[in-house]
Amino acid sequence: MSKHFQHDVLIIGSGAAGLSLALELPSTTKIAMICKGDLIEGSTYWAQGGIAAVLDKDDSVESHLEDTLNSGGNLCHADAVRFTVENSRDTIDWLVDQGVEFSRNTDEQQSLHLTKEGGHSQRRIVHAADATGRAVSETLTQRALEADNIHIFSQRLAINLITEEGRCQGAYVLNGDSDHVDVFQAKFIALATGGASKAYLYTSNPDGASGDGIAMAWRAGCRVANMEFNQFHPTCLYHPQAKSFLITEAIRGEGGKLLLPNGERFMDRYDKRGELAPRDIVARAIDHEMKRLGSDCVYLDISHKSPDFLLHHFPTVKARCLELGIDITRDPIPVVPAAHYTCGGVMVDTNGCTDIPNLYAIGETSFTGLHGANRMASNSLLECMVYGHSAARDITTKLTSAAAPLAAADWDESQVTDSDEDVVISHNWDELRRFMWDYVGIVRTDKRLQRALRRAELLQQEINDYYSNYKVSNDLIELRNLATVAELIIRSAITRKESRGLHYTLDYPNALPEALDTILTPNARN
Template identity: 85%
Template sequence: MNKHFQHDVLIIGSGAAGLTMALQLPKHLQVAVICKSELNEGSTFYAQGGIAAVLDNQDSVDSHVDDTIAAGANLCHSDAVKFTVENSRNTIQWLVDQGVQFSRNTDEQQSFHLTKEGGHSQRRIIHAADATGRAVSETLSQRALEAPNVHIYNQRVAINLIMDNERCQGAYVLNRNTDHVDVFQAKFVALATGGASKAYLYTSNPDGASGDGIAMAWRAGCRVANMEFNQFHPTCLYHSQAKSFLITEAIRGEGGRLLLPNGERFMERFDKRGELAPRDIVARAIDHEMKRLGSDCVYLDISHKSPEFLLHHFPTVKARCLELGIDITRDPIPVVPAAHYTCGGVMVDSRGRTDVANLYAIGETSFTGLHGANRMASNSLLECMVYGQSAAADIAAQHASAPEPTTAAVWDESQVTNSDEDVVISHNWDEVRRFMWDYVGIVRTDKRLQRALRRAKLLQKEINEYYRNYKVSNDLIELRNLAMVAELIIRSAISRKESRGLHYTLDYPETDSKAIDTILDPAIKD
C-alpha cells in the first residue's frame, strides 16, 4: 500500500551533510531523513583521514585558503573557500559539543592532535585516530535518533522529485521493505545523497554512491558544474578480498613512502613535495608507473614507524591489513588508485540553494566552488557541515512564509509489470562502470570520451525503456541515475579543452591561463 508522509523539511541522505542539517534546524520543525540503507552506511562512515580546520596558532585562514586554491588548480571560487574555512573552527567546536571524541595529545592541556595531509602546508587535520568519519557518523546519528523532531526512514530510495509550478515539494520514494512507492512531501527538500564514484569499476565508495541526488536535480531543472573532475584516491588497498578499503592519506602525512615493486621511491620524480603532493598528482604518478612497469599495484611503506605509533594512529588500517595477512609494522601495503570523490555537482549558493525553488543540495552532491579541479584532503567533511548549517539557517529564516505544498498524486504503477529480465540491469550496470573506468579515467583522450558518450546514450535509451515498462527496484533506480550522471561527466570532460587538476587529457596536455567552470544546463539540449 502506498503511503503519504508530510513534514516541514525532507532531507534525502543521512551522511554528515544531511544529519548536520537535520540537527541544526529549529526544533519546532518536523524533519524527515531518508536513508537508502541504514544509518551509518554512507561515505561519511568510511572516511578515515579527518577534517581540515584552522585550529593551531601557527596556522591561519589565509594559509588554509591558499592551500585549497593551489590544490584546486586555481579553479576554486575564492569566496566559497573563504566562507568554508572561516567557519571551520566553529564547526569543530559544534562537533565536540555533540560528543565527537577527537584524538588528543598527551600534553597537560590534552590539546587536539593535528596531522598533515597532501596539499596542506600546516598540520591542521583534526581526527579520531584513523576512523574520523565513523566517529562523526555515529555521534550525529545518535543525536538524530534522540531528537524528537527528526524522523529517520531506513531502507528508502528516492526516485524523482515532486515539482509544482517549478517549485520542489517532495519526492517519490521506494520503500525497499514493502516494494511500494510512497509520497514524501515538505515545504523544503534537501539533497544530501553523496557523490557518483560508483560510476567507476574501482572505487573506495560504498555501494550507494550512485549519483542519485545529482540525477534527480538534473531532471528537475538544476544546472550542474565541473562534473569532469572525479578524484581518484591514490591509495586503496589492493587485495582480492579488500573490496573498497581505503588506506588513509594520513599515513603519507606521517611519513609513509610510496615504492615501486623493487622497493624504489618514485614520487620525487613527479613532484618536489613527493608523497605529500595533491591527490591528482600522486594518482597520475602511480597510474603512470603501473602502466610503465605492467604492475598490478605499487606499495605504501610505513614500517619504519614504531609498532606503538602505528597502533595508536592507524588502528583501523592495521587491523584490516592484518586480517588479510599484511603486517604494516613489517610489510609495505599494496595500493592502487580508485575513484573516490565527485568534485562537481549541483550548482548552489552559500546557503545550499539550487536553481529550483525550495530545493537545496549539500555535501558531495553539490557544487559550491570549494574544491575546484581537485579536492584537497579533508576539506570534504568540513564542507558537509558548514553548508549543512548554512542551509538549515536559510530554511529557518524562510519557513514561516513558505506556502504549503499541494497534495501530490500517488505513484502510478497501473501500466507496469514485474520484470523477468533483471539480468539486463546487472549487465548494463557492469558495462557503465567498465567503460567509465577504461575511457573516462585518470588519463583521457577525445577518442575515448566520444566512444564513452555513444555507449552512455545508447544505454540510457535501453534503461529508460526498461524503467517505463517494469516496476522500479533499488538496482534499476541506481542504474538509471548512474547512467545519466555518467553522461554528464563525459559531456563535461569533452567540453574542457585543457588539462587541469583531476582532468588530464593527452589531446590537450597544457593548462589554459584562464580558469573557467564547466556548466551544463538541462534547459539547453546538446
C-alpha cells in the same frame, strides 16, 4: 497504494551533511530523513583521514585558503573557500559539543592532535585516530535518534523529485520493505545523497554512491557544474578480499613512502612535494608507473615508524591489513588508485540553494566552488557541516512564511509489470562501470570520451525503455541515476579542452590561460 507523508523539511541522505542540517534546525521542525539502507551506511562513516580546520597558532585562514586554491588548479571560487575555512573552527567546536571524541595530545590542555595531509602546508587535520568518519557519523546519528522531531525512514530510495508551480514540493520514494512507492512532501527538500564514484569499476566508496541526488536534480531542471573532475584516491588497498578499503592519506602525512615493486621510491620524480603532492598528481604518477611496468599495484611503506605509533595513529588500517596477512609494522601495503570523490555537482549558493525554489543540495551532491579542479584532503567533511549549517539557518528564516506543498498524485504503476529480465540490469551496470573506468578514468583522450558518450547514450535508451515498462527496483533506480551522471561526466570532460587538476587529457596536456567552470544546463547540449 502509495502512503503520503507530510513534514516541514525532507532530507534525502543521512551522512554528515544531512545530519548536520537536521540537528541545526529548530527542535520544533518536523523533519523526515530518508536513508537508502540503514542509518549508518554512507560515505561519511568510512572517511578515515579527518577534518581540515585552522586551529594551530602557526596556522591561518589565509594559509588554508591558499593551500586549497593551489590544490584546486586555480578553479576554486575564492569566496566559497573563504566562507568554508572561516567557519572551520566553529564546526570543530560544534562537533566537540555534540560529543565527537577526537584524538588529543598528551599536554596539560589535552589539545586536539593535528595531522598533515597532501596539499596542506600546516598540520591542520583534526581526526579520531584513522576512523574520523565513523566517530562523526556515530555521534551525530545518536543525536538524531534522540531528537523527537527527526523521523528516520530506513530502506528507502528516492526516485524523482516532485515539482509543482516552479518549486520543489517533495519526492517519490521506494519503500524497500514493501516495494511500494510512497509520497514524501515538505516545505523544503534537501539533497544530501553523496557523490557518484560507483560510476567507476574501482572505487573506495560504499555501494550507495550512485549519484542519486545529482541525477534527480538534473531531471528536475537544476544546472550542474564541473562534473569532469572525479578524484581518484591514490591509495586503495589492493587485495582480492579488500573491497573498497581505503588507506588513509594520513599515512603519507606521517612519513609513509610510495615504492615500486623493486622497493624504489618514485614520487620525487613527479613533484617536489613527493608523497604529499595533491591527489591528482599522486594518482597519475601511480597510474603511469603501473602501466609502464605492467604492475598490478605499487606499495606504501610506513614500517619505519614504531609499532606503538602505528597502533595509536592507524588502528583501523593496521587491523584490516593484518586480517589479510599484511603486517604494516614490517610489510609495505599494496595500493592502487580508485575513484573516490565527485568534485562537481548541483550548483548552489552559500546557503545550499539550487536553481529550484525550496530545493537544497549539500555535501558531495553539491557544487559550491570549494574544490575547484581537485579537492584538497579533508576539506570534504568540513564542507558537509559548514553548508549543512548554513542551509539550516536559511531554512529557519523561511519556515514560518513558507506555503504548505500542494497535494501530489500517487505514483502510477498501472502501465508496468514485474520484470523477468533483471539480467539486463546487472549486465548494463557492469558495462557502464567498465567503460567509464577504461575511457573516462585518470588519463583521457577525445577518442576515448567519444566512445564512452556513444555507449552512454545507447545505455540510457535501453534503461529508459526498461524503466517505462517494468516496476522500479533499487538496482534499476541506481542504474538509471548512474547512467545519467555518467553522461554528465562525459559531456563535461568533452567540453574541457585543456588539462587541469583531476581532468587530464593527452589531446590537450596544458592548462588554458583562463580557468572557467564547466556548466551544463538541462535541455541544452554543450
